Amino acid sequence: MNTATPASTLDREVEGRLKSNQIRYTRGRRRVVAVLSASDGPMSATELHAEIGSAVPLSSLYRSLSVLAGSGVLDHHFSAGGVTRYELAEWLNGHHHHLICLLCGKVEDLELPSAVEEQVEHLVARIGREASFSPTDHALEIEGRCTQCR
């Protein structure tokens, strides 16, 4: 998702970020970014593999994912079954929260109205101050049943 950022712009941004680390923006990595930018939530290696096809073997896919995450192009988070899911990092995708379906495991991105988001930011900052913890990121994770599983 990112209709405000056409693929070419996205690619340019990613390429720039990678180049500054001497990392090449190869075909396999472009596919990963393309598929993730079209998704409305984080995807696992297996899901990406299914979407991309056997052109990018699993071992390469896994490596691309960790390279992209390591250079800040992707964010990752962890779900049931020891599975890691990836999505475009927030500087590419925008800050958002997650709706997590307890039945099918699907994770959907959720962007809050800016007024509400501001409240959350304030809250997080205050918590950091009071708990002597240095927050760098936050997400409201809402668990429940999605439309499909209702």
Next chain:
Amino acid sequence: MNTATPASTLDREVEGRLKSNQIRYTRGRRRVVAVLSASDGPMSATELHAEIGSAVPLSSLYRSLSVLAGSGVLDHHFSAGGVTRYELAEWLNGHHHHLICLLCGKVEDLELPSAVEEQVEHLVARIGREASFSPTDHALEIEGRCTQCR
């Protein structure tokens, strides 16, 4: 954690919950609950094993964890390396959020002042309505650096 609930009361509550499902509250399971009730954040099977000692072998520990989670005594969530961490369910431990250290991986429970928590509840309810999603639980996950890793 849970100074308002002495171990014996906790045990009684857990035992009741299990009994209604024909599940026995055995020594190994008591140890798990005891260690978790003394922890200030969720623990992995490995961490529990280190704390409890070899009296409860890993295979039994894993089974106890899934039985306890399955009957609603424990909540679980997922972290790096395919690791699942467990903690007392909210009806035993109280509702809370998480401070997650990006460096050492430690997760600490965080209870919000009730006024603030109420705001969050409202927010979650509203989101559910607008996104046609049925929220059953939520947590604000705050990532950053903990006191030790500062």
Next chain:
DNA sequence: CGATATAATGAGAACGGTTCTCATTTCTGG
């Protein structure tokens, strides 16, 4: 353009947290 260094790829083995199997042991209720 061609040479060379550097990074990426692909196939398969290895790893590690978790789950499963099954024979044995422990509980519980009658």
Next chain:
DNA sequence: CCAGAAATGAGAACCGTTCTCATTATATCG
């Protein structure tokens, strides 16, 4: 105590992920 049900323990199996290493692609410089 006995019979049935549930839990245990040791080890094998599972599966997502990471590693290894030989090969291939890419970029840069002369």
